[in-house]
Amino acid sequence: MVNTLPALVIIVPLLAALMVAAAGFIDKRACFPVAVAALSVSFLGAAALLVQVVNTGLAIEYRFAGWAAPMGIVYVIDHLSALVLVVITAVSLVNLVSSKQTIHREFADKEGAFISLYVLFTAGLIGMTATGDAFNLYVLLEIASLSGYALIGLGKARAPLATLNYLFLGTIGATFYLLGVGYLYIATGSLNMADLAAILPGMKDSGIVLFAFIIMLSGLFVKMALFPVHGWLPGAYSQSSSAAAGLIAPLTTKVTVYIMVRICLNLFSVDYTFHQLNVSDFLVWVAIATIVFGSLSALAQTDYKKMLTYIIIAEVGYMVGGFFLGNRMGMSGAILHIVNDAVMTLCLFMAAGIFLWKTGSEERGDLKGLFGSMPFTMAGFVLAGLSIIGVPPTCGFFSKWYLVSGGIAAGQYAFVAALLFSSLVNAVLFFRLFEISYFEPFIDHHHGSDDGGGHGGAGAVIQEAPMAMLVPFLFVSIMLLVLGIYSGRIVTNIIHFAIPAGVI
Amino acid sequence: MTMETVLSVKPFLAVLVSLVVIPFIVVSRNQNLRESWTFIAGTIKFLLVLSMLPLVLKGKVIEYTVVQIFPDLGIAFRVDAFGMLFALVASSLWIVTSIYSLGYMRSLDEHSQTRYYSFFAVALSATIGVAFSANLLTLYLFYEMLSLATYPLVTHHQDRSARTSGRKYLFYILGGSIGLALPAMLITYHFTGTLDFAAHGVMAGHINSGLALVLSLMFLFGFAKVGIMPMHSWLPAAMVAPTPVSALLHAVAVVKVGAFSVVRVFTGIVGVDTLATFHINGIICAIASITVVVASLIALSQDELKRRLAFSTIGQLSYIVLGIGLLSASGMTGGMLHIAMHAFGKITLFFCAGAIFCATGIKNISQMKGIGRQMPITMTAFLIGSLSVVGLPPGGGFISKWYLVMGTIESGQMLLLLVLLGSSFLNAAYFFPVFYNAFFLSDPEMTFENRVEEAPIWCVVPLTITAGISMVLFFYPQPFLNLAKLAVQSINGG
Numbered sequence: 002m003v004n005t006l007p008a009l010v011i012i013v014p015l016l017a018a019l020m021v022a023a024a025g026f027i028d029k030r031a032c033f034p035v036a037v038a039a040l041s042v043s044f045l046g047a048a049a050l051l052v053q054v055v056n057t058g059l060a061i062e063y064r065f066a067g068w069a070a071p072m073g074i075v076y077v078i079d080h081l082s083a084l085v086l087v088v089i090t091a092v093s094l095v096n097l098v099s100s101k102q103t104i105h106r107e108f109a110d111k112e113g114a115f116i117s118l119y120v121l122f123t124a125g126l127i128g129m130t131a132t133g134d135a136f137n138l139y140v141l142l143e144i145a146s147l148s149g150y151a152l153i154g155l156g157k158a159r160a161p162l163a164t165l166n167y168l169f170l171g172t173i174g175a176t177f178y179l180l181g182v183g184y185l186y187i188a189t190g191s192l193n194m195a196d197l198a199a200i201l202p203g204m205k206d207s208g209i210v211l212f213a214f215i216i217m218l219s220g221l222f223v224k225m226a227l228f229p230v231h232g233w234l235p236g237a238y239s240q241s242s243s244a245a246a247g248l249i250a251p252l253t254t255k256v257t258v259y260i261m262v263r264i265c266l267n268l269f270s271v272d273y274t275f276h277q278l279n280v281s282d283f284l285v286w287v288a289i290a291t292i293v294f295g296s297l298s299a300l301a302q303t304d305y306k307k308m309l310t311y312i313i314i315a316e317v318g319y320m321v322g323g324f325f326l327g328n329r330m331g332m333s334g335a336i337l338h339i340v341n342d343a344v345m346t347l348c349l350f351m352a353a354g355i356f357l358w359k360t361g362s363e364e365r366g367d368l369k370g371l372f373g374s375m376p377f378t379m380a381g382f383v384l385a386g387l388s389i390i391g392v393p394p395t396c397g398f399f400s401k402w403y404l405v406s407g408g409i410a411a412g413q414y415a416f417v418a419a420l421l422f423s424s425l426v427n428a429v430l431f432f433r434l435f436e437i438s439y440f441e442p443f444i445d446h447h448h449g450s451d452d453g454g455g456h457g458g459a460g461a462v463i464q465e466a467p468m469a470m471l472v473p474f475l476f477v478s479i480m481l482l483v484l485g486i487y488s489g490r491i492v493t494n495i496i497h498f499a500i501p502a503g504v505i
Numbered sequence: 506m507t508m509e510t511v512l513s514v515k516p517f518l519a520v521l522v523s524l525v526v527i528p529f530i531v532v533s534r535n536q537n538l539r540e541s542w543t544f545i546a547g548t549i550k551f552l553l554v555l556s557m558l559p560l561v562l563k564g565k566v567i568e569y570t571v572v573q574i575f576p577d578l579g580i581a582f583r584v585d586a587f588g589m590l591f592a593l594v595a596s597s598l599w600i601v602t603s604i605y606s607l608g609y610m611r612s613l614d615e616h617s618q619t620r621y622y623s624f625f626a627v628a629l630s631a632t633i634g635v636a637f638s639a640n641l642l643t644l645y646l647f648y649e650m651l652s653l654a655t656y657p658l659v660t661h662h663q664d665r666s667a668r669t670s671g672r673k674y675l676f677y678i679l680g681g682s683i684g685l686a687l688p689a690m691l692i693t694y695h696f697t698g699t700l701d702f703a704a705h706g707v708m709a710g711h712i713n714s715g716l717a718l719v720l721s722l723m724f725l726f727g728f729a730k731v732g733i734m735p736m737h738s739w740l741p742a743a744m745v746a747p748t749p750v751s752a753l754l755h756a757v758a759v760v761k762v763g764a765f766s767v768v769r770v771f772t773g774i775v776g777v778d779t780l781a782t783f784h785i786n787g788i789i790c791a792i793a794s795i796t797v798v799v800a801s802l803i804a805l806s807q808d809e810l811k812r813r814l815a816f817s818t819i820g821q822l823s824y825i826v827l828g829i830g831l832l833s834a835s836g837m838t839g840g841m842l843h844i845a846m847h848a849f850g851k852i853t854l855f856f857c858a859g860a861i862f863c864a865t866g867i868k869n870i871s872q873m874k875g876i877g878r879q880m881p882i883t884m885t886a887f888l889i890g891s892l893s894v895v896g897l898p899p900g901g902g903f904i905s906k907w908y909l910v911m912g913t914i915e916s917g918q919m920l921l922l923l924v925l926l927g928s929s930f931l932n933a934a935y936f937f938p939v940f941y942n943a944f945f946l947s948d949p950e951m952t953f954e955n956r957v958e959e960a961p962i963w964c965v966v967p968l969t970i971t972a973g974i975s976m977v978l979f980f981y982p983q984p985f986l987n988l989a990k991l992a993v994q995s996i997n998g999g
Binding site: 387390391392393394399402405406409410417421424425428432436439440486488489490493 | 572573574575576578579580642645646649653657660663664665667668671672675679680683684687688691692694695
């Protein structure tokens, strides 16, 4: 029996995107349930695939329309892509469920369009992850990018400008990638990744291949907002609506990092990336610069959503640096961080969404008194902050555990120092927010519990976020702990198999 | 020497019990009901710890693995003599402190008491977690949990000075643990492949002398709760907290978790042999001695009673480090024993400071002239507490200092002997004037015109209890002394 799950995982959301768009004209109330149902199917499919791959230890290949590789398009679900698929579908689903009210409030007349784009974007990411064809990847990259531009453009007043900026740079990135694919096609006559991986070792001294490698990677760096080509990200993410930011911010950079890992490991091979070319040291230094730049820029922000966007940039540095350390620990850390950072970022942006919903502002000064009025939300937010800082047993700690260990094993102490520096800066960033919401507004007398003054005293009035937002948010924040506890098992049972045996 | 191991879930339960009651503390509508949950948890915790004592005294070890995170490393507990010593101190004093909290917080009508009791419970879970940790990862986890649980307690008043102190607290404590202890732990793991505490440490044969020295110092300064200078200044700042917090957390739990972690890492990870062969212990002793002397000198000049006590604590903590640095059996015994002895003495002193504040609103020593005649019970307890901390009979502190002094003689460190004796004089010099002013001034010199009552009964009872225990420990130091000796045996034996 042919395993049709890989097709199901992408085709269901792809078709659902069309259905939602159509439903938008007929009955707006139908949009949301259709989208949730489609993403649920996709998530369950992805989870089932992951279980299958882990149990059998074999990759699952699906040929579209039955055409065999290298002519037809194949989807390859191995340990790595199955893991990332689960992350994409889960993040997308949870964020959509929690955003029902915000979408309704912010896009009253465009609900259908927004949800349709939302599902289409997810389908694009799923396809990028699952495909085993270098050109097909470009097509899906553009599907995700274009729907992403539209999603962000539907945001605040200045969103269209930020989107234009993103569109310019994003298109350059995507085009670079396409150019690379073109060169590879010229050199080898193939677009299938497995096929390419078999052909390329024979032509490792070819200048065309080298150029293809460089330009593909450069394109991806633009897409993942590596310093110094990060300029589009802070504006685009901070200007977008809560619902869009909660989808795009956790996933885009992470999926791009995944593509980088995939191309370096499975297309060009470890031997080519790390031994033939002498770029890994340079790229680790770029990652260090990204981490330091991202952290310092985050310190300068007074708008908390903008602060989060710079943290994302620093986290991209974690993953790129960890991967190019070139050892098993570092790569495990980078891949584990794809998972962990997606969940952490989702958690933070969901919190930002709740704050915006309650306070109507994204200035950090307006967070005052929140510990008193929203104790549950703040508990989740504290958990997310601790995870970004890297306090055990949250998942952020264990990402750092692998990344720092990888840095020590590779003798890259500058990278280790950058990670610790970033942890300390994150501590400052988050405790600054905690302080505002815990101490302010100041009261002169601290005895007695007459009015509480928003201090969580007996007099403080609890005004939590709506249940539909709060419950998914708390679920995600608890996931930070669960993922932390299971980090070791995720690495030994899944990520271990995603890294070629030659890497120690 | 191989130790017999017993598998039991008890250590995990002892950690968990104070976390489990938090929901009950939060939902309790009635104050008395809320506080009774704290007492229930405290009693169960203490009994659980106590129930493991006989096995430990027989030289057995109790183990329990909660979850295996990495193939060879997880969150795991291991109760040995040293951990038991600390757990006994912390869990028994939590009950006493809870009685004291009852009197103090209610008489001052503090706000947010539910939050206060909840985070106190978290802090105690973390403390017992540190005491029973089987490996450095588990210890680090609970160490950080304690750092974070203490933050809302330190900043309880939520005013500007609380915020400033809270920042200082986080800067040193989190900065130290993330910036120094965490990388030191990972470097150790990379080179040795294990983080389990072993009787002789794990570094021998894996790490060269330079790296061992660097790592030891990273641990010593990274675990900033031990307050080794220059990582000490969070402690005086943290005195803005309500007094029960200062008492339990900054005389017993938090600071002793720092001392405990340092001792654990020096013996269980670095290893006493490594300390000796690479001559790291000399450097540790030097650093500790400087802290002892300088902190005592600073304490002399402090007028605010709690700040004087804070600097005294900084000095006393370094005795513990010094004891381990001596590497002689008596020195190490003295250092470990000092964790217990100092705890009972110092908590008494903090209780007294709080009782004075409750009754009179006075914080400064210069204003306490003649207070002894108004508050005789409190000030007598103060005398006993200070005797113990100075190291004079009939205070329990005499026993630990005796072993420390013996330790310096055993290792032939006459200079350190001088440090110990000299600093004891300084201790006396900063405590006895308080007592003298309280009782022995002539009538015209006294500043108390209005008659003051003793503090509420719930404040006075605990300080009487701890002062009593301090004295009892002078005559019967056995439970703690035997545990400390057992712990040293397992390090030196084999």
